[in-house]
Amino acid sequence: MRTRNILIGLIEHLDEFESSTAQDGTLDMADFVNFLNQKVVVEKLETRQDSGDQAPWLTDMGNETETVIARLVTVMNRYAKSYIKRALEGSLIQTGEEFSFLLYLMTNQSLTKSELIFKNVLEKTSGMEVIKRLLKLGLVEEREDENDKRSKRLSLTLSGRQEILKVLPIMQKVSSLVAGNLTLPERQTLAYLLAKLDHYHNDIFATDKQSDFEELSEKYLGAKSGVIDHLNPEQIDHP
Numbered sequence: 001m002r003t004r005n006i007l008i009g010l011i012e013h014l015d016e017f018e019s020s021t022a023q024d025g026t027l028d029m030a031d032f033v034n035f036l037n038q039k040v041v042v043e044k045l046e047t048r049q050d051s052g053d054q055a056p057w058l059t060d061m062g063n064e065t066e067t068v069i070a071r072l073v074t075v076m077n078r079y080a081k082s083y084i085k086r087a088l089e090g091s092l093i094q095t096g097e098e099f100s101f102l103l104y105l106m107t108n109q110s111l112t113k114s115e116l117i118f119k120n121v122l123e124k125t126s127g128m129e130v131i132k133r134l135l136k137l138g139l140v141e142e143r144e145d146e147n148d149k150r151s152k153r154l155s156l157t158l159s160g161r162q163e164i165l166k167v168l169p170i171m172q173k174v175s176s177l178v179a180g181n182l183t184l185p186e187r188q189t190l191a192y193l194l195a196k197l198d199h200y201h202n203d204i205f206a207t208d209k210q211s212d213f214e215e216l217s218e219k220y221l222g223a224k225s226g227v228i229d230h231l232n233p234e235q236i237d238h239p
Helices: 004-019 029-044 056-060 064-087 096-106 113-119 124-136 158-179 184-207 213-220
Strands: 140-144 152-156
Touching: 004 029, 064 096, 064 158, 096 113, 096 124, 096 140, 096 152, 096 158, 113 124, 113 152, 124 140, 152 158
Parallel strands: none
Antiparallel strands: 140 152
């Protein structure tokens, strides 16, 4: 039986999983799958080590996983921006933000400026700069909103439609490059997790624009364990 060793290993991991869970806690398949991913996949994963030799104190403070997520999401954004910049060389569309604005207008007959900026999760000032560039290039056009004379509605021009259709194939290649060496199931899992995070953060972005970070932290983190309020310089070892 070729799967004998796998079954034996599975039982051992199941026993370890149960032991690591509180006695009164419920167990389900999703939690066990996540446990297996951590034990079997993550431990064998090859990653680049970019921390210096003074970094160990950072990993001993109970917040390592969240720190890794925040750092890698930021780094992935930089990789993607680098690929997009090279992919759009020679196009009237110069940035990922411009491409995203046009893509939303491609799938909507028209949007107000505020709607378009919100959908792209940009601050108003930054979003208006993108819109100004697209108007100047003749890729979008504006008109008064019939329901709100204070607002302007935007729609694609023929040139804008032609330009986005021209770059769409290469931007699809960018998407494939960003997905990198992930298998199809891994891509589907990552897409699900990122969509879940997007739903969570988009609600904050929509409803808490006036809150400063301390207010956001208190509201959404509260007394969450593992979050550090401040560091004492004496906690850090120096050579």
